[in-house]
Every structure is written in structure tokens, then in C-alpha cells.
Amino acid sequence: MKKYLFIAMMCLFAVNLAACNLFAKEEAEKIPVAAEVSKSMEVDLMNAKGEKVGMVALTQADKGVHLHILAEGLEPGKKAIHFHETAKCDAPKFEGAGSHFNPGGKEHGFKNPKGYHAGDLPNLTVEADGTVDLEITTPEVTLNASEANSLLDADGSAIVIHEKEDDYKTNPSGNSGARIVCGEIKK
Ligand SMILES: [Cu+2]
Ligand SMILES: [Zn+2]
Known part of the structure; x- marks a missing residue:
């Protein structure tokens, strides 16, 4: 009887060892991956009254930054959207x-x-119901703070939606009218 108890205890010990190893392995795999993982962040969008009207998820992609813009309560139609400098x-x-x-x-x-x-x-x-659900990827910027075209430079940057559409040619802001929504992109 004592012998079986001993084996049972050995098994328990072995299972624990295996579990310990598994845990250690997971930790070892997690840490370097976390260091390399594509950077992502969420930014709140505010309207001119200072109310939250949506959010943008920004993710560092292989070439550039991917944006997922979700907003509501806006006037329907085409609107300019840009990154601004601060x-x-x-x-x-x-x-x-x-x-x-x-x-x-x-x-x-x-x-x-x-x-x-x-x-x-x-x-x-x-959209006609005042919502936006849009994904864009731009190769022109990065979230990597050490690069010259980083949105996360010393003073950060902003994502701004305007009341009108961008004509894509009028310097300096595409004749796009007032700024109606803004989100701060910073570390
Ligand atoms: Cu703008
Ligand atoms: Zn511009």
C-alpha cells in the first residue's frame, strides 16, 4: 500500500513538473514576442463640444499605419480627414x-x-445615419517613435475630421473648412 502511495505522489510531482515546464515555456515565448509585437493604440474622437463621438484604433502594419475609425453623430457626407502636427x-x-x-x-x-x-x-x-466605420492604411507615417515620420514624435499628433471634403489640391488644407472632430495621438 505504501508503495502505491509513493508512485501516486511521484506522478503528482511529475505532473507538476510538466505543468511548471509548460508555464516556463509559455513565459519564454511570450516575452520576446511582446517586445516585437506590432504597436497599436486607441484614440478617442471628440466633437467641437468636447463630447466623445468615436474612436480610432491605430496599428503599426508592415508598411505604415492601419486605422480603424468608428464614429457616430456626425453630419452625413464626404469629409476631409488628416493627421495634424500636434x-x-x-x-x-x-x-x-x-x-x-x-x-x-x-x-x-x-x-x-x-x-x-x-x-x-x-x-x-x-453614412446617412451619421456613423463612420472605415479602415484605411497609410504608408506615409509610422508609430515607431524613432523615425522622422512618426505620429508619436515629441508633441504627438492629432487626427482631425473637417466639415467639408478635401479637394486634394488647395494648399495648405484642401479647402476643407472647420475642424469638427479631433483625437490626440500621443504616448
Ligand atoms: Cu485637417
Ligand atoms: Zn495636407
């Missing part, structure tokens, strides 16, 4: 966000021969 969303006009993010010293607009800003993005469409 993470400062001071309602109601969001002037603190500054000009378009432009580390390359270009002019505004995809149709401008001297363009375009790294912060320029294609117009988005707000």
Missing part, C-alpha cells in the same frame, strides 16, 4: 492641433504637384 484637441476649433503633419516639407494634396503631406488621407464618408 496632439492638442482644444474644442471648439481644435486650432492647437496645428497644420497638417508634414515632416517632408511638402505642400497639401494628392493632386498637388508639390504635394502631399504625410498627414494627408483620402476623404471619408459619413
Whole structure:
């Protein structure tokens, strides 16, 4: 009888050892992966009244940054959307966000021969019910803080939606009118 008890205890010990090994292995696998994992972050979107109207998930992709924009309560239609140079969303006009993010010293607009800003993005469409659910990937920026075109530079950056669509050519902001939504992108 004592012998069986001994074996049972040995088995228990062995199972524990195996479990310990598994745990150690998982930890060892987790740590280096965490260091390399694509960076991602979420940014709240505010309207001119300072109310939260949505969010943007930004994820570092192989080439550029992938955006998933979710918003509601906006006026339907085509709207300009850009990255601006500073993470400062001071309602109601969001002037603190500054000009378009432009580390390359270009002019505004995809149709401008001297363009375009790294912060320029294609117009988005707000649906008839006032919502936006849109994914965009831009190769012009990065979340890697050590690069010149990083959205996460010293003063961060902002994502701004305007009342009108971007004409893709008028310097410096595409004739896109007032800033109606803003989100601060910062570390
Ligand atoms: Cu803008
Ligand atoms: Zn621009």
C-alpha cells in the first residue's frame, strides 16, 4: 500500500513538473514576442463640444499605419480627414492641433504637384445615419517613435475630421473648412 502511495505522489510531482515546464515555456515565448509585437493604440474622437463621438484604433502594419475609425453623430457626407502636427484637441476649433503633419516639407494634396503631406488621407464618408466605420492604411507615417515620420514624435499628433471634403489640391488644407472632430495621438 505504501508503495502505491509513493508512485501516486511521484506522478503528482511529475505532473507538476510538466505543468511548471509548460508555464516556463509559455513565459519564454511570450516575452520576446511582446517586445516585437506590432504597436497599436486607441484614440478617442471628440466633437467641437468636447463630447466623445468615436474612436480610432491605430496599428503599426508592415508598411505604415492601419486605422480603424468608428464614429457616430456626425453630419452625413464626404469629409476631409488628416493627421495634424500636434496632439492638442482644444474644442471648439481644435486650432492647437496645428497644420497638417508634414515632416517632408511638402505642400497639401494628392493632386498637388508639390504635394502631399504625410498627414494627408483620402476623404471619408459619413453614412446617412451619421456613423463612420472605415479602415484605411497609410504608408506615409509610422508609430515607431524613432523615425522622422512618426505620429508619436515629441508633441504627438492629432487626427482631425473637417466639415467639408478635401479637394486634394488647395494648399495648405484642401479647402476643407472647420475642424469638427479631433483625437490626440500621443504616448
Ligand atoms: Cu485637417
Ligand atoms: Zn495636407
